[in-house]
Amino acid sequence: MSNYIFRLDTRRCINCKACEVHCKSSKFLPPGAKLGVLITVRPTQVVKGRRIVAAFAPCFHCAKPWCVSVCPTGAMIRREKDGIVYVNKELCVGCKSCIVVCPWHFPQVDETSGKIVKCDYCMDRIDAGLKPACVTACSVHALSFGKPNEDAAKVRDSFGKSTMVNKDWGIKPND
Amino acid sequence: MIKKIVYNICRMCPAQCPVQVEVENEESRFVMGNLYASGINGALCPRGAGAISMIRDDERPQFPMIRKGNRGEGKWTKASWKEALDYFAEKIESVRSKHGAKSILWSDGDRSLNELHKAFMSGLGSPNYCNENSAGLSNVSNASFSLFGFDSNHFVYDFLNSKHVVLQARNMFGAIEIKDVNDLLDGLEEGGHLTVIDVRSNITAGKADKFLMIKPGTDYALNLAVIHVILEEKLYNSAKAAVFINDLEKLQNFVRPYTPAFAEAETGIKADDIIALAKTLAKAAPAVIWYPGQMAAKYKDSFYVCRTAFIINALLGSIGAKGGVAIAATPEDAGGKGLKKLTNLVLKIKENRADGLGWMYPHFEDKGGLLHLAFKAIQTQNPYPIKAYIACGSDPLSSYPDPEAIKKTFENLDFLVSMPYCWSDIAWHSDLILPLSPYLESDDILKQVNGLHPCFFIARKCSKSKFDTLPSWQIISEMAKRLNIVPLMFNSIEKIWAYQLQETGVKIEDFDKTGFVGLSKKLIYLKKENIKFNTPSGKIEIISEKMEKQNIPSLLNYAPKGKQSEGQFRLTIGRCSVHTPAFTRNNDLLHEQMPENKLWLNSTVAEKLNISNDEIVLIKNKDRSGKIKVFLTEFIHPEAVFMVHGFGSGIPPESRTKEIGVADNILMPGGLDIWDVSGGGLALQEHFVSISKIT
CATH class of the missing domain: 3.40.50.740 (Rossmann fold)
Incomplete structure (x- = not known):
């Protein structure tokens, strides 16, 4: 797996599909190929009421990616420094082996070029200190992206502090 | 990457959210919400994301x-x-x-x-x-005008700080105005309460604490009953209300017959639920918003639905309050x-x-x-x-x-x-x-x-x-x-x-x-004493002189809706996240998201008609008809069908718009004459259709 964590806060997600459209728009993808997909099920009755349930599926960026092993031209690459799995378009011949071996069929075909496209976490954006397009412009900030340990540290910190605030030890939330 | 950021205002739908665009060699590479604007913080809806594919598209008029x-x-x-x-x-x-x-x-x-x-x-x-x-928006705007002397643009809904928001016939999370949506979600995370009233369980209902399915066309009865409960049970601050509102007594006498039991019979919403709604609202007052409707509230009496929504806000002290229907401050208010x-x-x-x-x-x-x-x-x-x-x-x-x-x-x-x-x-x-x-x-x-x-x-x-x-x-x-x-x-x-x-x-x-x-360092909440209503008395006027002069009642008696004829469904319409009605139907990225509109039909009703999911049916009103796929769901009132507004067959230069469902407006023969002289709005939801199998 890559060094990053990608999450969808389903309490905020309104199933609007902005993530998919931002992804495609930023990469100028033609109709057909979808890199990140928001998967939803029809309105469902759950205990608390009616809910629309969603999950976001880009690419898992596997630690030992089948797609990389099988690629005959070396076009599918796992970047050493952070584990992002991406396609070098120059080398891709469009044989689609990567799609066949991927248990989730994440790689897609760009039908205008005949080559493979896949989620690369918007590598160029990450290298520029930004976040992937889908996360950056998510309509409701439901998608988040980051380094798991940094993320965990923040959550632990705020949880820990909140327990102390509740104990009425004279500690204010911002201490 | 040598890119610069250019600021603009999105025009992909009427909401006009502020955006920033990554530009390289005079070409837009990526468009996102303005990072610095409050409530936006970079967010942009899918329609906004379709802007680049629109400018790249050859299928638009290229010259005069x-x-x-x-x-x-x-x-x-x-x-x-x-x-x-x-x-x-x-x-x-x-x-x-x-x-x-x-x-x-x-x-x-x-x-x-x-x-x-x-x-x-x-x-x-x-x-x-x-x-x-x-x-x-005519009905909303004029309802505001009739009560306060100014139109609804003078208000700003403070969703972020609201403790209880009621969305009536307003699919806010489907229509998406970025700031409102994020403010409301933030408010809900802070413990705010959301009630959704609609004829179908839309995307917004999916986030609601309480969803009340209402019989189509009966919202006015519900609102009258809520006012009845607030007044009869003294759920409001009568001393404060008397300072700001005229003719409260007339209102009280008028709503007396409109009991929760009466409303239950009309709306199908249980009397106990109506009483509970009024009570929980009163508890959260004045930080409450009863949203006065938008796209979907299009009945003949919708002007009065909007008016009563404003009246509920007024009674609960929400007009001008933090977390309520606040007054939009002007640059002058900011000095x-x-x-x-x-x-x-x-x-x-x-x-x-x-x-x-x-x-x-x-x-x-x-x-x-x-x-x-x-x-x-x-x-x-x-x-x-x-x-x-x-x-x-x-x-x-x-x-x-x-x-x-x-x-x-x-x-x-x-x-x-x-x-x-x-x-x-x-x-x-x-x-x-x-x-x-x-x-x-x-x-x-x-x-x-x-x-x-x-x-x-x-x-x-x-x-x-x-x-x-x-x-x-x-x-x-x-x-x-x-x-x-x-x-x-x-x-x-x-x-x-x-x-x-x-x-x-x-x-x-x-x-x-x-x-x-x-123009201001902090948020401006105008003090209630400083709010000037442009009415003759300077107060909120339940009885509007202007209307009465036109022989239009300020308080309209509710006309019971009765039983719908067998086999007839009220045609209801609304928005979705990925399209601006008609405007984006040929946008390749948005068309890919939703190429056609489907007809929401109650699954129990469909069973009787022997219609199955995704079947193409004939929808008909008088001499107008169309063919459309059905989406079967138990989450729509059996007397209504619903379709997203603004589809239909498009025109020859648009290659992606063939066979894309039905345009709701063609099913509204004579619809230009069905409008409300009290509020000015067209009653787009007073049309009834029949559904039949194509054999």
């Missing part, structure tokens, strides 16, 4: 065109801008000399950023400027000065309007006009003929009911001009197409947004124009030069900006960093 064959036949002559604008001026001049300037009509699709258009019409000498409000109005450049026209607004209908606020009545004037030539019509970013053939009837009306026009961003039914039907540059390819006038934090926003050109199109300010300037409207002959957008800013003390460089200029 003059009609050659019959209207709608699709035969065009390519024209240069000089030829097209000379032709425009010549035709307009001929209509003006024959029938007078007032015989020229303009309609805008957008509700703001259109000051230059208004100024142009005044400069021309015509009072007949309209937007599409009479198919949209500054507002943008100078471009409409001040020309004299206001005193002539009577063709739609009757202001003289036949003095009880309406006079901003957006009543486009359906302007069409009536085209048809009947009464009160005077309308002979030329300019539709700017407006497509009434998609947004107004009964397009066939409208087209027939247009036969009386000598000149029909369209100014479209992309292909539309009216562009295809017009005599002259003056194609607008999409917003990414154009600068625009500055925008003033009043609110808790009043701001000015800038819209700067991001991409170079792909085709021979022009921004609207430039078209107006060129028209002004040809028709001798001297004050509007601007040679650059900078001159317009300088005019707008001249009294504000703000410089254009001040927009460079964030795309906007905030």
